[in-house]
Amino acid sequence: VVATTAAADPSTVIGVAHRGASAYAPENTVAAFELAAEQGADMFELDVQETKDHKLVLMHDTTLNRTTDAEKVFPNRSSWKVGDLTLAQIRKLDAGSWADADYEGEPVPTLGEALGAMRGSGLDLRLEIKSPHLYPGIEGRIAGTLRRNSSWLSENRLVIQSFDRDSLRTFNKELPQVPIGLLGTPRTADLDDLAKFADEINPPYADVTPSYVKCVHDNGMKIFTWTVNDPDDMSRMTSYGVDGIITDKPDVLSEMAATP
Numbered sequence: 127v128v129a130t131t132a133a134a135d136p137s138t139v140i141g142v143a144h145r146g147a148s149a150y151a152p153e154n155t156v157a158a159f160e161l162a163a164e165q166g167a168d169m170f171e172l173d174v175q176e177t178k179d180h181k182l183v184l185m186h187d188t189t190l191n192r193t194t195d196a197e198k199v200f201p202n203r204s205s206w207k208v209g210d211l212t213l214a215q216i217r218k219l220d221a222g223s224w225a226d227a228d229y230e231g232e233p234v235p236t237l238g239e240a241l242g243a244m245r246g247s248g249l250d251l252r253l254e255i256k257s258p259h260l261y262p263g264i265e266g267r268i269a270g271t272l273r274r275n276s277s278w279l280s281e282n283r284l285v286i287q288s289f290d291r292d293s294l295r296t297f298n299k300e301l302p303q304v305p306i307g308l309l310g311t312p313r314t315a316d317l318d319d320l321a322k323f324a325d326e327i328n329p330p331y332a333d334v335t336p337s338y339v340k341c342v343h344d345n346g347m348k349i350f351t352w353t354v355n356d357p358d359d360m361s362r363m364t365s366y367g368v369d370g371i372i373t374d375k376p377d378v379l380s381e382m383a384a385t386p
């Protein structure tokens with residue numbers, strides 16, 4: 127028998143909507159975040175990148191092709207990288223139709239718009255700095271946007287996460303009060319050192335074992351795992367003692383939490 131490190135109670139696990147309720151609404155749009163709130167998520171996750179004119183927009187891929195109609199709107203380009211188009215250009219795009227015709231015309235939001243739209247939702251925010259090596263200085267610009275939307279900071283409704291340790295360390299210097307989550311599965315031998323700047327270690331669920339959860343907790347950090355969409359996997363991760371589950375289907379997690 128392998129010991130778990132926390133009470134395995136589904137109702138206490140924090141439910142995070144991955145890119146919003148992205149199984150049902152187009153990822154990284156306000157529509158997906160609002161649906162996550164309706165489905166009982168505790169938190170919503172989003173990915174931040176930067177346009178050519180240094181505006182912060184929400185997009186997972188470093189190109190616009192998969193989740194917008196960029197190729198149709200700008201047919202004469204040879205590449206459709208987020209960082210090669212201005213905000214004005216990106217605002218011409220439809221980020222909804224690719225997922226569902228009901229969401230036709232859903233725009234690519236700026237970070238500021240998402241913060242404004244979700245301020246009254248009661249949900250906390252998990253903000254991923256995506257591919258920061260492409261956008262030198264993005265950490266300072268994210269911090270600036272958060273300072274202008276200060277209730278997220280004063281109400282402690284925010285975690286910053288990334289796969290990029292340097293970016294997290296840079297952000298930590300900008301706003302040291304904001305908790306930091308490191309994405310990935312570092313070696314347990316490194317956890318002690320990582321705990322100097324990280325508050326969470328966030329691995330894919332295939333990597334999570336009860337002993338890994340215990341090591342993270344023993345080093346004073348939390349563990350949020352992704353992307354868990356199957357109820358059996360949600361139950362297993364809960365039994366291992368994870369602090370939070372990041373899912374495209376917050377309704378499935380809410381239902382599990384509500385079931386005695």
Ligand code: G3P
Pocket residue numbers: 144171173186254309352372
């Ligand atoms: O929140 C965890 C998850 O978002 C990390 O992977 O590729 O979906 O950004 P990805």
Ligand code: CA
Pocket residue numbers: 171172173254
């Ligand atoms: Ca992400």
